[in-house]
Every structure is written in C-alpha cells, then in structure tokens.
Amino acid sequence: MQKNKSVEEFIIKNKNWKEALEVLRSIALSTGLKETIKWGAPVYTINNKNVIGLGAFKSYVGIWFFQGVFLKDVSNALVNAQEGKTKGLRQWRFNSVKDIDKDLVLQYVQEAIQNQKDGKEIKPNKSKDVKFPLELSNALNSDSDFKQCFEQLAPFKQKEYVEYIATAKREATKLSRLEKIIPMINRGIGLNDKYR
Incomplete structure (x- = not known):
C-alpha cells in the first residue's frame, strides 16, 4: 500500500508517539485501507468511507473506529470519547507502544472493515430544525x-x-x-x- 507523505509528517511531528504511531499505521496499511489525512490526522478509508483514524495526545496515542459502535469489542477496550454526544465513533487508547497487541488490534480493524463493507453505519443527524429568522x-x-x-x-x-x-x-x-x-x-x- 502506498504511504501518504502527510502521514509521514504527522508521525514525525508527534515524536513522543512515533513508534506507537508507526505500529498502528503498519497494521492499518496491512489491511489494504487507503491512507489519507483528514482533520489534521491520519485516516484510513475503504470505498471513500472512513474506517479508522489515528491520534496522538499528551498522555496517550489512539486508534479511532468511525463506526466502532458496531464492533463486538471482545476485549472491552473501546471508549466513547464524548458520552451522550458521540453515536458511532469509538476509540482505543494506548499509554505506551507496549500496550499495543498487534494481532488484537488487527482483528478489530478487520472487523471494522467488514462492517463498513456490510453497510453498517450511523449517519450523522444533520436535520436540526432551525426556524428561518x-x-x-x-x-x-x-x-x-x-x-x-x-x-x-x-x-x-x-x-x-x-x-x-x-x-x-x-x-x-x-x-x-x-x-x-x-x-x-x-x-x-x-x-x-x-x-x-
């Protein structure tokens, strides 16, 4: 799979999480997902649909599952970043590169890809009833x-x-x-x- 130069720059910029981001990136690329940058972070897509994204913060590095609500989450690893607001998105946070179980993460990513192929998705509710002023x-x-x-x-x-x-x-x-x-x-x- 072809690597995206902007993702390379994102990883270099997040030097504290460089190794962890490279591990997560290698897992994503091994699945055949297309690598891109959206919202300033790496996002991996299939058929132009967002499947997963990577993020790096002060205390953790994470992988986002855009339709994570549909994952079986056998390890109970996923969290909802904004309880009550976020409907489909789930994230898996890692405090160090040692926390990343490559096989288990790959299993979750493959399930997310299959869910996307099966059309399992929560569409954003864009119908806010706003009265014409x-x-x-x-x-x-x-x-x-x-x-x-x-x-x-x-x-x-x-x-x-x-x-x-x-x-x-x-x-x-x-x-x-x-x-x-x-x-x-x-x-x-x-x-x-x-x-x-």
Missing part, C-alpha cells in the same frame, strides 16, 4: 437584489447563514450578524468559505 426574511423581502444573491448560493451556504442568524439569542445580535453577512451574500461568499 424573521430578521433575514424581512431583509430578503425588502431587497430583491439581496434576495436574488441569497437564492444563488448553494443550499448548504444558505443554511449556514440561516443558522448563524437563528442561533443568536438577542435581537441586537441577530441584527448585527445580519449587517455583517449582507455584503458577503451580495458577493456570493459563504459564511465559512475561508475555512474550506
């Missing part, structure tokens, strides 16, 4: 050019703007946010374009 609605109805610019934005960009206004608690905040976004919308710029 009155302030934005009034601005759109009072300026046809502004309305046309808004309607030309991709639906996800429209939704970002709607949520940006709707999530403000105070009326004054909603109006100041609206004032900020009008020029952006008129130029066809999405709220979060600078982060993409």
Whole structure:
C-alpha cells in the first residue's frame, strides 16, 4: 500500500508517539485501507468511507473506529470519547507502544472493515430544525437584489447563514450578524468559505 507523505509528517511531528504511531499505521496499511489525512490526522478509508483514524495526545496515542459502535469489542477496550454526544465513533487508547497487541488490534480493524463493507453505519443527524429568522426574511423581502444573491448560493451556504442568524439569542445580535453577512451574500461568499 502506498504511504501518504502527510502521514509521514504527522508521525514525525508527534515524536513522543512515533513508534506507537508507526505500529498502528503498519497494521492499518496491512489491511489494504487507503491512507489519507483528514482533520489534521491520519485516516484510513475503504470505498471513500472512513474506517479508522489515528491520534496522538499528551498522555496517550489512539486508534479511532468511525463506526466502532458496531464492533463486538471482545476485549472491552473501546471508549466513547464524548458520552451522550458521540453515536458511532469509538476509540482505543494506548499509554505506551507496549500496550499495543498487534494481532488484537488487527482483528478489530478487520472487523471494522467488514462492517463498513456490510453497510453498517450511523449517519450523522444533520436535520436540526432551525426556524428561518424573521430578521433575514424581512431583509430578503425588502431587497430583491439581496434576495436574488441569497437564492444563488448553494443550499448548504444558505443554511449556514440561516443558522448563524437563528442561533443568536438577542435581537441586537441577530441584527448585527445580519449587517455583517449582507455584503458577503451580495458577493456570493459563504459564511465559512475561508475555512474550506
């Protein structure tokens, strides 16, 4: 399997966990998963679906199973990083390279791959019911050019703007946010374009 240069850089940058990351990486690559970087960390995919990821922190190094909730977890090794928030993701933390049982980790990774092939996945719940804010609605109805610019934005960009206004608690905040976004919308710029 071809190694990703950005993953090499990630491992070099995390010198305290270099050996452990190399062991986990070798396990992932032995399975035929495709290696990439997402969210600044190594991620391994099959058919463009995330299966596992690697992470390094001060006190531990870990392997993430994106649909880990479906794993049998025979060793009771997996944890939910954010109980009550995280639905599918599970992680296995190691405090040293000696804690990594290669055969057992490989068994978990192979099961995760099979689960992905079988279509076992929890899809993120993206349907937050956000009420279209009155302030934005009034601005759109009072300026046809502004309305046309808004309607030309991709639906996800429209939704970002709607949520940006709707999530403000105070009326004054909603109006100041609206004032900020009008020029952006008129130029066809999405709220979060600078982060993409």
